[in-house]
Amino acid sequence: TTYLPGERMQCDLWFPPADIPLGHGQVDSPPVLVLTAGYSRVLDAVMIPTRTAEDLIAGHWLLLNRFGVVPRELVWDQEGAVGAWRRGKPVLTEAFEAFRGMLGTSVRLCRARRPQAKGLVERNNGYYETSFLPGRVFTSPADFNTQISAWIESRANVRHHRVLGCQPITRWATDKAAMLALPPVAPALGWRHSVRLPRDHYVRIDANDYSVDPRVIGRRVEVVADLDRIQVTCGGQQVADHAHGRTAVQRCFNFRREGYVFDPEIL
Numbered sequence: 001t002t003y004l005p006g007e008r009m010q011c012d013l014w015f016p017p018a019d020i021p022l023g024h025g026q027v028d029s030p031p032v033l034v035l036t037a038g039y040s041r042v043l044d045a046v047m048i049p050t051r052t053a054e055d056l057i058a059g060h061w062l063l064l065n066r067f068g069v070v071p072r073e074l075v076w077d078q079e080g081a082v083g084a085w086r087r088g089k090p091v092l093t094e095a096f097e098a099f100r101g102m103l104g105t106s107v108r109l110c111r112a113r114r115p116q117a118k119g120l121v122e123r124n125n126g127y128y129e130t131s132f133l134p135g136r137v138f139t140s141p142a143d144f145n146t147q148i149s150a151w152i153e154s155r156a157n158v159r160h161h162r163v164l165g166c167q168p169i170t171r172w173a174t175d176k177a178a179m180l181a182l183p184p185v186a187p188a189l190g191w192r193h194s195v196r197l198p199r200d201h202y203v204r205i206d207a208n209d210y211s212v213d214p215r216v217i218g219r220r221v222e223v224v225a226d227l228d229r230i231q232v233t234c235g236g237q238q239v240a241d242h243a244h245g246r247t248a249v250q251r252c253f254n255f256r257r258e259g260y261v262f263d264p265e266i267l
Contacts, residue, residue, distance in 0.1 A: 003038030005171075006178025008073040008108070010036045010121035011060075013051055014128060020047070020138050023243070030141055032148075033059040034128070036121040037071065039178075040171035041164060042157050043124055045148055047141045048227055049244045052206055053081035053095040058189040058227050060099070069179035070103045075118050077110045085111060102187050104180055131155070142228070191225035203240070205230055213239040 014034050019027040033056060034045040044066055048059040056079070064070055078084045083092035090109035092100065100107050110117040132151050138144045157169045164171065191205050201214040203223050212221060216234040223232050225244055232240035 004178070005039045005174045006069075006072055006176070006180075008038045008075055009071040010038065010075045010118040012077070012118065012121045012125065013056075013079060014045070014125045016133060016144075017129065018133055018136075018138065020141055020144055022141070032128075032144075033063065034121055034124060035063050035067075036124050037067075037168075037172075037175050038120060040175035041120065041161055041168040042067075042172045042175065043121075043168070044152060045128070046227075047144050047148075049141070050206055051079070051081060053093060054189075054191050054206075054225070055227060056081045057095060057099050057187070061187065061189055062227065064103070064182065067176070067179075068182065069176050070105050070182060071179050073106045073108055074100070075108045075110065075121075077118065078112055083107070083109050085109065099187060102183055104183070127156070189226065191223065191230075194220055194222050197221050197234075203232060205244075210240060210242045215239075 013031040015029050031051045032047045036043045044063050048055045076082045082096050158167050201212050202209040212232050216239050221232050221234045230242045230244050
């Protein structure tokens with residue numbers, strides 16, 4: 001397959017076969033959003049907390065800002081947060097359609113069971129596993145992102161690419177010049193909602209519960225979450241700050257198991 005400069009990037013979620021510590025004795029393998037440019041083969045990746053639309057779109061925005069441009073087409077398989085084929089037509093989710101429109105790009109949804117349609121990024125998933133993971137130890141998702149970013153810059157994008165006959169980075173200037181500019185205004189990213197804090201003093205993000213200062217039970221709180229933190233405010237004052245992911249959930253569960261005693265004076 002021949003790719004024109006600026007034409008497209010292939011996208012995927014890679015689940016690294018590695019135990020990533022999440023805190024409080026928990027380990028997991030969170031999804032890694034990976035992008036590969038078709039013409040130059042330049043790639044980038046970031047571990048995100050979940051595969052929900054909120055986190056996946058925030059991850060997309062982070063990587064596109066690193067590239068500094070937007071490809072004319074994003075190629076995806078039928079990821080739940082992106083879209084699916086229905087009645088013979090590709091249909092994007094409402095959230096991803098809005099994101100695509102804001103970027104001014106198009107999205108190509110591959111049909112089911114056709115990994116060859118985005119073979120570049122699929123092969124790179126194997127490249128990560130054979131060239132990046134061996135011998136590495138990670139202390140957290142943040143440490144994983146630090147290590148993989150350094151490896152991509154110092155190794156992956158400057159290696160001699162057998163098919164291209166050169167380094168991917170040497171073709172990047174041409175690729176980048178043919179792409180679209182980033183929109184001047186950033187989209188509203190992550191999780192944002194307002195809720196009245198219930199008596200159990202927990203707020204829910206996706207399927208996870210996060211503890212909030214019980215002194216604001218019954219009052220309306222604003223919940224904002226990005227790829228790293230979950231913060232809750234009430235009347236402009238911060239009443240909760242957690243790491244985004246299961247670390248925070250475990251902290252909440254520990255808090256509950258420790259048997260917090262409600263003080264009637266603060267309710």
